[in-house]
Amino acid sequence: MSGGQAVALGIALVTALLSAGVFTLAWRQDKVSAVVGKMDPDANRAAVRHPQLTPMTAERATAEAPEAAVEEPAPAAAKPVIIELTQAEYGETRRQFLNRATGASFGAFLAFLGITGLAFLWPRLSGGFGSKIDAGDIDEIKQAIFQPDGTIEPFYVAAAKTYVMPFAESEAVGTDFEGLDVFAAGLTGLFQKCVHLGCRVPWCSSSQGFECPCHGSKYNAHGEYEAGPAPRNLDRFALEVVDGRLLINTGQIRDTPRAKVKTVQYPQGVNCV
Template sequence: MNVGQAVALGIGIVAVLSSVAIFALAWRREQESIAVGTLDKEARKAAPRRPALRAATATQAPTVTADEPPAPEEKPAPKSAQVVELSAAEYGETRRQFLNRATGWSFGAFLAFFGITSLAFLWPRLQGGFGGKIDAGDITEIKEAIFQPDGSIEPFYVAEAKTYVVPFDESVLGSTAFAGLDVVVEGLTGLWQKCVHLGCRVPWCDSSQGFECPCHGSKYNAAGEYEDGPAPRNLDRFALEVVAGRLIINTGQVRDTPRATVKTVPYPQGVNCL
């Protein structure tokens, strides 16, 4: 995982943790509000008036004369009247609370969405980006693309893996520097496009049937074996495997080998590009 991926992953994790923290804080505040009976602004205004009203009513004792019949005893208000007297805040459903909750949930949903999206964006790269295993395609189709009708070859370029897939004669593998390495499968090998001298991308030269570096003139044959120039070794290559008929390039496993003393293909086969 490169630096950019690590930073993006960190942002995603922070976003998810932030959303969790916000939800936890909102839930805790709501629980505290319920526990202590917190009232909203409207309820706090209304609350002090109710005891004062009751006190004023109590001090106004009815005056009863001898001729008047006693006033009928005041009956307690029906329960339905008490329900009407409670403010909406006492049920925790005021407009302010609703808006606060809606804002919190919206913000939390945004952060969660951002975090999940970031992880979803990174996940395939963690699995298959450069530095990991990359599916180059159906191995039969790759071979068909490499071998040309006139007998020449055209490397199969896998951009995501920065790799040229080229043929390799397995019958002579044991006598080469690649013997015992996991870099040849079903007659193919995968060359890293980076020149082993100073890192320039090495292009393919169709006429000479080799790789010729434009930076300082290093040359390699079609199997990536050193031929000429300041390069200290053969082109590096990646570990390969075939899974369910598909060529898998493991760009996390780089194999380097010394300059070839035994060449498996002739070079040049025509005019050089450099």
């Protein structure tokens, strides 16, 4: 697992824990809040109109009150419509609603942040830069590189941001490239980015090398440092051949220090920069 993948997994894990904590806190606040009921105003008014009588006051009232004519009972009032609420509905308060809404919003933001970070750092599993790129048939690539006049032209793979160049593993004996997995079928794959400040380094056909127009760094056809402020050789990718096709693993970048011993002549003509 690379450093970028480890960072991505860490961000995702922290985001998940924060989201869980926010939701748990909001839920516990809702549980702790007490359910407060309200007294029925009709019952309150009835209690004021009809105070409770003790046995003594009831006997005195009976003795003092004159006999009254028996009245017929008044018709019963219509029963009020009672709308039943669930315990959850009755216990819902404005504060609880705001707590839940705030927690949900913050949790959604953290989830979005985590997914965005993961998508940015994690290599695209379905293909594209950061994964293995099929550069094409080996024979067709070599045919495109070697020109009739004896010069070479890079085979550029846009999806891999790579210049495929001829470089046999036998030529790398005694250099910093020896033992690296950057060779396949006599080819190597150079990352297009200048190791100085990241500009794309174009190919100069006349000098048969890579020359950066930004600050003048120069590299030969094998990507070895020749001149300028660049701190090392051009970076390159791990290569492999599967069923006669060249695969460039853009998730595996190999860097090497400035070459002390050059493996190819440079320049072979007029410089472009």
